[in-house]
Amino acid sequence: MKRAIQAGLVAAFLTLVVLALFVGRAGREAENRIDLSPRPSSATAFWAEATIRNVTKHDIVYTIKPGPGARAPRTRTLRVDAVDRIATDLPVEISFDNGRRTGEYLIHPGKPYSFRYDENDVIKVYPGSHGREDAADLAPFVPTPQTVVERMLEVAAVGRDDVVYDIGCGDGRMVITAAKKYRARGVGIDIDAALIEECRAGAAREGVGKLVRFIHMDATKARVTEATVLALYLLPESLETLEPLFDKDLAAGVRIVSHNYKIPGWDDRLVRSEVMTDEKGRKHKIHLYRIPGAK
Ligand SMILES: C[S@@+](CC[C@H](N)C(=O)[O-])C[C@H]1O[C@@H](n2cnc3c(N)ncnc32)[C@H](O)[C@@H]1O
Structure with a gap:
């Protein structure tokens, strides 16, 4: 009888120990769950x-x-x-x-x-084009109509020896067209990662992947020393923002062709301006500049 009571007490003690261990583990798991779970839906x-x-x-x-x-x-x-x-x-x-x-x-x-x-x-x-604090918003994505792209490249007299840069390249149509039509090399820069993906897909589709390169970055921090032609469609205040980059990087003889907007303060470098009508009957201005000095 005494042995039976002792055995019962031991069994009860062991059960309590097992229960205590289980509850402790469950408690830790519950804490882990709180730490690891996503924020509650109200947040x-x-x-x-x-x-x-x-x-x-x-x-x-x-x-x-x-x-x-x-x-x-x-x-x-x-x-x-x-x-x-x-x-x-x-x-x-x-x-x-x-x-x-x-x-x-x-x-x-x-x-x-x-x-x-x-x-x-x-x-x-x-x-806006993005909500980043660390990068300038140069312009929202509004593509240049294809007929205007083609005319801009003609006005800038793009040829196979050129390297065409588009700052804020959108879907990449300027550099892709320059590569396809004139076999020019090209670089497009845009802050929008999805647009850069679109550019790369477009270049592959048009068979010019080896001639062009697309960079995802804030164009105000880019270098454009290699450019012989700059094709732009940006707002005047953004062109003004980029002026230090142009002054620092563009060599004598580089042509800059700008859709609709003039570069503020650059009238002495303006070669010519023209107006054309696109396929939807809308008017567009094209301005051609040249960096002065001998090539
Ligand atoms: C008006 S769109 C021009 C697109 C293209 N160049 C064209 O003519 O079809 C301007 C582009 O600038 C890009 N952009 C705006 N801020 C930028 C920045 N800080 N760096 C690079 N790209 C920027 C936008 O994402 C947009 O694609």
Whole structure:
């Protein structure tokens, strides 16, 4: 009897030890689960953000209209070239005084926007090309129509000895066309990784993969010393931003052909300008510049 009681006590003790070990392990696993699991869904709602950059030469004061969860309008000041991030998973209404009237815009999370000048120097909100703080927003992706691309390359007299650079190359059509039509070598640079993938696929499809190269980077940090022709479709303030790069890297005799926009302050280098009509009846300007000096 005494032995039976002793055996029972030992069994009970062992059961308690096993249980304690099990509960302890389960507790540690539970802690691990908390550490490793994704954030709770209530938090994921705030992961989305709308981004807006100031690509003008003035600080901009703008107001965010109250949305769900916010009772009062919020006024923010956005410094030159700074990016504002608004945590939201819904479109946000913003307004600002552009000096002539109050502009009102709806900006969507997940897409970059910029305050920029229009062709009359009035500040408006446009789609941006990216929401990165460490890189300039030179222009949103708007492709040059193919007939205009072909004319730009003709105006710049591109030949097989040329190296054509496109800063902000979009889908790569300038350098791909120059390679296909004239066997020119080319380099395209763009900040948008998806566009660079598109460029590489386009070059392979057109059989010019060996002649052209596409680089994913902020073009303001690129070097273009190898270029003999620069084909551009960027806004005037971006052309101005790139001027130190042009001054540093472009050799005498390099031709620069620009779609629609003139390079500010470069009238003494302008060779000629012309206007053409594209396949949809829209007018486009083409400006040709040449870096002075003997080649
Ligand atoms: C107006 S599109 C021109 C596309 C192309 N050059 C054409 O004419 O069809 C401007 C391009 O500049 C790119 N871009 C904007 N900021 C940039 C930056 N900091 N570095 C490189 N590319 C940039 C955009 O992604 C966009 O593809």
